[in-house]
Structure formats: structure tokens, C-alpha cells
Amino acid sequence: MRFPLLAYPAIGGGMAVTVAGAIAATQRPLTALALLGAAALAAELLEEPENARLREPVGPGVFRVASGVDLAAVIVLGPWRGALVAGAAALxxxxxxxxxxxxxxxxxAFTLAALAAGYAFAVGGGHSGRLTLPDDLVPLAALALVYLVVSRGLLELVGGGEALQPDFRAAAAEAGNVLAVIPIALAVNQAHARVRRSRHETLHALETFANIVDERDPYTYRHSIRVAGYVDTLARALGFPYSDIDRLRWAARLHDLGKVAVDSSVLAKVGKLTPAQWDTVWRAPRLSARLLRRFELSAAEARTVEFHRERFDGRGYYGIAPDDQPLAAHFLIVADSFDAMTSDRPYRPxxxxxxxxTELERNIGTQFHPAVAKAFIAVQRGQKPYDVLTPEEERELRGAAAPRRVSAPAGARDLKERPDLVALGGLICVLGGVGLGQPLVAVAGGVVTCVGLVIHGWVRLRSNRLRRAVAASVAADDRKLVFASLSRVLENxxxxxWTALVSWQEDGLSGEIELARGEGPHEHSLTSWLVREAESRDEILIAFADDLPGGPYAALPIRRENSALAGFFVLRAPRLLPRHARAALVASLDAIGLALAERPNTALDGAEATSPELAAL
Known part of the structure; x- marks a missing residue:
């Protein structure tokens, strides 16, 4: 995307205002300037980058906490110094x-908006350095309105070429930050309400989708509702926490979404399926998982749903080994099978x-997980499940809920691997120390800033070195040589x-390991993870132990010149990729993709190639 030409005059104007504000600041005490500068910088660092926001089919609702600090700086310091605070922190x-x-x-844009808002405040009758309510409501309204129009006008009209459609509720909340905490609380409450409403609407949409799938076949009408009821009853009888019960119930409710791609005549067919028909049925669980993985509220259940056609002995649809099957999936396997057996079908009552x-009991240990099946049978017969389980089986079932990870506090990993943020934190301490008249705090902040900058420079140096090494490794014409060379670079x-080159099918639902170095995970487990994550917006896919045993793993999408997904370069490392390695690989994705994407008439048949395993069923 070309950078708009009209943006350059705006940059020039903003720089001029910033310089003028800096000159004005030298003639006044620095206490308030330093404190507001520290607050503005901290607020900016808390903001989500605009280019990281997912574009949604809803009206704009951009809320910036930093805007409230900018407006406060304009009121306290005046137009020029307030513009300096807004522009410097944003920059x-x-x-x-x-x-x-x-x-x-x-x-x-924020510099010019702050300057214009400051003069609007003065024209409206306000005075810099003080705010008297309700007398200053008119100048305050002018301040907020001008700031909104100028900032969003520049960002949208000049920067994005879009029609200006300001969200005045968000603007009121931003202006309200200057007055009191109540408007902030209202804005946060509105945001949470919007999130809750969005989650409910998404779940209702998925539930409607599941109903449509059930209604396509009169013999399976309300099938997913019954399966969800069986799973819910079992989980409650086992004494699971309500959150775990809900996750298992929703996994059961949505487990057949992928059948929307299966023709209704195939679902109702009495005789044996043709290979093509069987292929569409075989893909359905993966389609379900692929769909659920796209939604954060159902992502944790995607793996459980994908494996609901597996068997305890590893001879299910995708041949997943027993140790790689999530225990939660066996709740769906037993409940789904029980409902299928007790429902009339075209070919049998x-x-x-x-x-x-009795049929469940007969297949315990082969098709069904022993502990889950025994507990299910006991509940259906009106018995207490723990009366029929051994202590070992009881402990195993306690961990049967859908896997989930407790995410680290926001920014925790960034502070560890983002020395630039450490440097900015030190700069905030410097400004705060100057503003509060605490030289020791300012000196300590300066030391932290210097250390962060040094480490940041070292990380960039390592990243550039690795990027050059990666570029050299993918320069060969032979894909096998490229794979071996790139593997050695990343191993070092x-x-x-362990590294592997995984080729990908056009339907996006299967792949196979073409080349590998070292002993890695089972191909079926690896492919299942890649199916769930293939449509992720992440540039590098990361798998933890809950996703793929033996992790962490990192997968680099390999794309052809037309951006079509051709496969993945996967590696397993002792820990998550360090920042310099991630930066180098992200910058090299195009080169890696073009070098490793299969070209016409370049089939791999070398010694390192591995034969794909056939599906069990």
C-alpha cells in the first residue's frame, strides 16, 4: 500500500508544532510537563495498535485512553505544550x-488535533491551567469535538481515504477521562457489554448452524442436542466445575458442524459409501474443528471436536495415537456413539x-476409553459414576475438561523479550522523577533506558545476522538442499x-511430511494441529504441549507466488522462539516460501523423504 502524499504536509505541520512546543516548554517549569508526558507515554503503550485491530462488519468504535491524557495536557499546559506531550508520546x-x-x-495527527483543540478550548471561554465546572462545559465540549474531528479526520480522510464516521460515544468517553472516573467506567462497561453481546451472538449463530445440520436428516434430528445433554449429565455427575461443563457441552453441541459439507443423500444412504462419498464424511470432523478454531470462544474445543471420531485403540478416522487424544474427546465419542445406536436409521431400527x-461395555478398551465409558454407563443406569471407577480412573477423569492455558499477564512476556519496552518504561521513570523532583528516580530510569536500548540494539543485530543466514540458506535451487541448509541454520x-517440511493438500484438510530431520511427533497429530491453525492470522504458528505433545513447535507457512498455501516448515525447539529469531523468520517468510514451495515436476524422492501413512479408516 502506497503512503498517501497528503500525509507529508501533515507530518511537516506536526513536526513544526512539536518544535514550537519544545521551545515554549523551555520557558516554563517542567514538573507538570514531565508528569503528563509520562502519563501520555504510558497510555500510548497500553493502546492496541490500529493495524492490529480486526476489521469487523460493525460501526467504528475506536476508544483511546491516551486521548484523555492528551486533552488533560492541553487544559493544564495550554495548546502548544499540550500538543508537544500528545505528539511526542504518540511518536x-x-x-x-x-x-x-x-x-x-x-x-x-494527534499533535495538530491537540493544538486545534487547545485553541477551541480558549475560544470557548476556557483558561489554561484550570477547569471550573459547570462553567467550562461549553469550552470542554469544544475541546473534545475539535480534537475528535481533527484527529479522526486526518487519520481516516488523509491516511486511509475513508469517509469520516466518528463514534461520538467513544469521543465522549475520551473527553470524560479528563473529568472523572465515572465516564471511564461507563465506557469500560459499554465495551464489556459489547463483548458479551458479540459472544452470545456468535454462539447463537453457531447453534443455529448446528440445528440446520441436524435438520438436514430426519433420522439425526436434534442429534447434537441429545449428545450435548448426555455429556452435560455425565460431567455434572462427575462433579466438574461449571466452566468445564459448559466447554464440554458446547463441544458436543457443535461437534457436527462440518457435516454441512456432506451431501444429505450421503447422510441418508442405506448402502456402502463410495470412496468419494466416504472422503466427504471423513473430512467432516476436521471441518468442524477448522470452523471452531476461528472463534476465540470455541477455539479450546476445536481439538476435542476434531477427534470425536477417533477410537481408544488409535484406529479411528485420523489414526490418532491414544496418548495424543484429549480425554475430553472421549466424552463426545461415547455420547455420540450411544445416541447413534439408540436412534433409528434408514438401514436399521x-x-x-x-x-x-451393553454394546458400549463390549467395546471398552478398544473403541471406548475405559474410565469414560464406565462412568457414562453408570450414569445412564442411575448409579454414581465414582462407585464403578478405580482411584486411578477417578483421578484421570478429573482432568478431562477441555485443555486451556492461563495466559500470562498482558505484557509479561513482552517485558522479558521486548527490551524496547523496558527502555520506554525507563523513560517514563525519568519523566516522573523530573516531574516529582526525585533525581534518584530519574537517574535509575535513565540507567534502565540505556540498558534497554543496548539490549534492543543487540537483539536487532542478532536478528539481522540470522536473516542474512536464512537468505543464504534458501538461495539454492534444489528444495532438499534448501530444507537441509535452513534446518541447520535454525538448529544453530x-x-x-527436529525440523520437517510438510506438504499441504489444496482442500486444506490434510498434508504429509515430505522431509524430516530428527525424531518428531506422529504425522497424524502434526497434521491435525496444522489443520486447526492453518487459517490463523499469525505469521508463525506456535504449538504448546496441550496442542501437540513434546512442544513447543513453530510452523512457518509456505506460500507460492500467488499466496496459495503449499505447506509448512515446522521445527521443535526447547523453548519458544526468541524474539530475534521470530523477527528474522517473519521478515524471511516470502523467501522461504518461494524456495520450499513445490514446483512443477520437482517431486521429492530423496533419502530423507518419508512415506505418508494411510488413514486407518
Whole structure:
């Protein structure tokens, strides 16, 4: 995307205002300037970058906490020094995150908006350095309105070429930050309400989708509702926490979404399926998982749903080894099988409840997980599940809920691997120390800033070195040589003990390992993870132990010149990729993809190639 030409005059104007504000600041005490500068910089660092926001089919609702600090600076310091605070904080934060041109333009937009808002405040009857309510409501309204129109006008009309559609509720909340905490609380409450409403709407949409799938076949009408009821009853009888019960119930409710791609005539067919028909049925669980993985509220259940057609002995749809099957999936396997046996089908009448339970007992240890099946049978017969389980089986079932990770506090990993943020934190301490008249705090902040900058420079140096090494490794014409060379480079840089080149099918639902170095995970488990994550917006896919045993793993998408997904370069390292390695690999994705994407008439048949395993069923 070309950088707009109209943005350059805005940058020039913003720079001029910033310089003028700095000159004005030298003639006044620095206490308030330093404190507000520290607050503005901290607020900017808390903001989500605009280019990271997912574009949604809803009206704009951009809320910036930093805007409230900018407006407070304008009121306390006046137009010029307030513009200096707004522009400098925005510029520093954005230079850390990305392009200097885009950062300079956005910072200039807020600088000019703050200056214009300051003069609007004065014209409206306000006075710098004090705010008297309700007398100053009119100048305050002028301040907020001008700031909104100028900032969003520059960002949208000049920067994005879009029609200006300001969200006045968000603007009121931003202006309200200057007055009291109540407007902030209202804005936060509105945001949470919007999130809750969005989650409910998404779940209702998925539930409607599941109903449509059930209604396509009169023999399976309300099938997913019954399966969800069985799973819910079992989980409650086992005494699971309500959150775990809900996750398992929703996994059961949505487990057949992928059948939307299966023709209804195939679902109702009496005779044996043709290979093509069987292929569509075989793909359905993966389609379900692929769909659920796209939603954060159902992502944790995707793996459980994908494996609901597996068997305890590893001879299910995708041949997943027993140790790689999530225990939560066996809740769906037993409940789904029980409902299928007790329901009438075109080719047979349904079994009685007791006949179906007897069939479950007969297949314990082969098709069904022993502990889950025994507990399910006990509950259906009106018994307490723990009365029929051994202590070992009881402990195993306690961990049967859908896997989830407790995410680290926001920024915790960034502070460890983002020395630039450490440097900015030190700068905030410097400003705070100057503003409060605490020289020791300012000196300590200066030391932290210097250390952060040194480490940041070292990380960039290592990243550039690795990027050059990666570029050299993918320069060969032979894909096998490229794979071997790239593997060696990353083994040295990250300590990786296993790498693989995975080719990908056009349907996006299967793949196979073409080349590998070292002993890695089972191909079926690896492919299942890649199916779930293939459509992720992440540039590098990361798998933890809950996703893929033996992790962490990192997968680099391999794309052809037309951006079509051709496969993945996967590596396993002792720990998550360090920042310098991630930066180098992200910058090299295009080169790696073009070098490793299969070209016409270049089939791999070398010694390192591995034969794909056939599906079990």
C-alpha cells in the first residue's frame, strides 16, 4: 500500500508544532510537563495498535485512553505544550511498533488535533491551567469535538481515504477521562457489554448452524442436542466445575458442524459409501474443528471436536495415537456413539437403551476409553459414576475438561523479550522523577533506558545476522538442499532438535511430511494441529504441549507466488522462539516460501523423504 502524499504536509505541520512546543516548554517549569508526558507515554503503550485491530462488519468504535491524557495536557499546559506531550508520546510509542513514516503521520495527527483543540478550548471561554465546572462545559465540549474531528479526520480522510464516521460515544468517553472516573467506567462497561453481546451472538449463530445440520436428516434430528445433554449429565455427575461443563457441552453441541459439507443423500444412504462419498464424511470432523478454531470462544474445543471420531485403540478416522487424544474427546465419542445406536436409521431400527449400554461395555478398551465409558454407563443406569471407577480412573477423569492455558499477564512476556519496552518504561521513570523532583528516580530510569536500548540494539543485530543466514540458506535451487541448509541454520540459532517440511493438500484438510530431520511427533497429530491453525492470522504458528505433545513447535507457512498455501516448515525447539529469531523468520517468510514451495515436476524422492501413512479408516 502506497503512503498517501497528503500525509507529508501533515507530518511537516506536526513536526513544526512539536518544535514550537519544545521551545515554549523551555520557558516554563517542567514538573507538570514531565508528569503528563509520562502519563501520555504510558497510555500510548497500553493502546492496541490500529493495524492490529480486526476489521469487523460493525460501526467504528475506536476508544483511546491516551486521548484523555492528551486533552488533560492541553487544559493544564495550554495548546502548544499540550500538543508537544500528545505528539511526542504518540511518536515514541509508534516508532517502537513499526514504520517511522506511519508513526510520524499518526503522531502528527494527534499533535495538530491537540493544538486545534487547545485553541477551541480558549475560544470557548476556557483558561489554561484550570477547569471550573459547570462553567467550562461549553469550552470542554469544544475541546473534545475539535480534537475528535481533527484527529479522526486526518487519520481516516488523509491516511486511509475513508469517509469520516466518528463514534461520538467513544469521543465522549475520551473527553470524560479528563473529568472523572465515572465516564471511564461507563465506557469500560459499554465495551464489556459489547463483548458479551458479540459472544452470545456468535454462539447463537453457531447453534443455529448446528440445528440446520441436524435438520438436514430426519433420522439425526436434534442429534447434537441429545449428545450435548448426555455429556452435560455425565460431567455434572462427575462433579466438574461449571466452566468445564459448559466447554464440554458446547463441544458436543457443535461437534457436527462440518457435516454441512456432506451431501444429505450421503447422510441418508442405506448402502456402502463410495470412496468419494466416504472422503466427504471423513473430512467432516476436521471441518468442524477448522470452523471452531476461528472463534476465540470455541477455539479450546476445536481439538476435542476434531477427534470425536477417533477410537481408544488409535484406529479411528485420523489414526490418532491414544496418548495424543484429549480425554475430553472421549466424552463426545461415547455420547455420540450411544445416541447413534439408540436412534433409528434408514438401514436399521435403533437399539434399546440397555442394548446400547451393553454394546458400549463390549467395546471398552478398544473403541471406548475405559474410565469414560464406565462412568457414562453408570450414569445412564442411575448409579454414581465414582462407585464403578478405580482411584486411578477417578483421578484421570478429573482432568478431562477441555485443555486451556492461563495466559500470562498482558505484557509479561513482552517485558522479558521486548527490551524496547523496558527502555520506554525507563523513560517514563525519568519523566516522573523530573516531574516529582526525585533525581534518584530519574537517574535509575535513565540507567534502565540505556540498558534497554543496548539490549534492543543487540537483539536487532542478532536478528539481522540470522536473516542474512536464512537468505543464504534458501538461495539454492534444489528444495532438499534448501530444507537441509535452513534446518541447520535454525538448529544453530534456536537449538531445534527436529525440523520437517510438510506438504499441504489444496482442500486444506490434510498434508504429509515430505522431509524430516530428527525424531518428531506422529504425522497424524502434526497434521491435525496444522489443520486447526492453518487459517490463523499469525505469521508463525506456535504449538504448546496441550496442542501437540513434546512442544513447543513453530510452523512457518509456505506460500507460492500467488499466496496459495503449499505447506509448512515446522521445527521443535526447547523453548519458544526468541524474539530475534521470530523477527528474522517473519521478515524471511516470502523467501522461504518461494524456495520450499513445490514446483512443477520437482517431486521429492530423496533419502530423507518419508512415506505418508494411510488413514486407518
Amino acid at each position: 515514541i510509542a509508534r516508532l517502537v511498533r513499526g514504520s517511522w513514516r506511519l508513526g510520524a503521520f499518526e503522531a502528527s 435403533g437399539l434399546s437403551k440397555e442394548e446400547a449400554l 540459532a534456536t537449538g531445534a532438535d
